[in-house]
Amino acid sequence: MSAPVAEVEGLTKSFGGVPAVDHLSFALHGGEIAGFLGPNGAGKSTTLRLLLGLAAPTSGTARVFGRRYADLDEPTRSVGAVLEFADFHPNRTGRNHVRVLALSSGIDEHRVAEVLELVDLSAVADRKVGGYSLGMRQRLGLATALLGDPKLLILDEPINGLDPAGVHWLRAFLRRFADGGGAVLVSSHVLAEVEQSVDRVLIINQGRLLADQSMTEIARDGGSLEQTYLAITQAVAL
Numbered sequence: 349m350s351a352p353v354a355e356v357e358g359l360t361k362s363f364g365g366v367p368a369v370d371h372l373s374f375a376l377h378g379g380e381i382a383g384f385l386g387p388n389g390a391g392k393s394t395t396l397r398l399l400l401g402l403a404a405p406t407s408g409t410a411r412v413f414g415r416r417y418a419d420l421d422e423p424t425r426s427v428g429a430v431l432e433f434a435d436f437h438p439n440r441t442g443r444n445h446v447r448v449l450a451l452s453s454g455i456d457e458h459r460v461a462e463v464l465e466l467v468d469l470s471a472v473a474d475r476k477v478g479g480y481s482l483g484m485r486q487r488l489g490l491a492t493a494l495l496g497d498p499k500l501l502i503l504d505e506p507i508n509g510l511d512p513a514g515v516h517w518l519r520a521f522l523r524r525f526a527d528g529g530g531a532v533l534v535s536s537h538v539l540a541e542v543e544q545s546v547d548r549v550l551i552i553n554q555g556r557l558l559a560d561q562s563m564t565e566i567a568r569d570g571g572s573l574e575q576t577y578l579a580i581t582q583a584v585a586l
């Protein structure tokens with residue numbers, strides 16, 4: 349099998365001595381869409397932040413393309429990320445927002461129109477972001493993540509705020525991305541959507557990995573993702 353695109357090994361992050369991520373290990377390969385699931389406070393966002401070098405592990409490692417994110421030569425050309433609560437300057441147009449990020453990452457300006465087109469925002473690109481809906485902001489975040497034509501996408505709850513057409517669009521988009529060899533790690537609470545969109549699920553609770561199963565395995569066991577998820581997470585809660 350090819351080298352993992354993202355790999356965490358024994359990853360642990362404690363806040364005030366309390367582990368938010370607790371000896372977590374998994375690997376993600378090109379062509380794969382992995383759903384990252386778990387109850388509120390399970391440690392999903394913290395894990396994604398550790399992978400992106402936005403927090404330092406207490407112990408263990410989080411690597412992308414075999415290195416710590418901070419050690420990548422051109423991180424935006426390898427990894428694209430959309431985290432929750434992305435910050436946008438309300439008076440800036442969508443196009444200018446993407447342009448500023450392109451310039452600061454040394455990415456050619458012609459890519460700005462390309463990514464806006466990719467996420468279907470061309471028609472509203474010259475409107476101020478302050479007037480964008482939540483779904484439009486999600487697409488704008490994705491546009492910036494795609495600027496460097498990355499091979500790994502890390503998405504924290506990207507479905508929030510998308511209307512049904514937007515959800516459908518994102519599903520098709522991620523599938524095309526993975527079919528082109530890219531890998532996606534996507535956190536979500538919307539199990540019905542995850543079930544239709546991902547190849548594999550990683551389920552965590554209290555920072556620990558409870559399950560790492562392909563959707564084929566889940567289907568073979570005869571259950572829905574929701575049944576599997578509830579059985580696994582509730583067994584721990586008891």
Ligand SMILES: Nc1ncnc2c1ncn2[C@@H]1O[C@H](COP(=O)(O)OP(=O)(O)OP(=O)(O)O)[C@@H](O)[C@H]1O
Pocket residue numbers: 363368386387388389390391392393394395
């Ligand atoms: N900067 C921080 N300081 C202190 N505690 C933190 C910090 N960041 C996260 N935590 C704690 O770590 C735990 C895991 O939080 P995290 O946001 O990773 O969970 P999550 O699975 O993403 O949750 P949700 O589904 O609600 O977004 C929680 O108990 C949270 O309060």
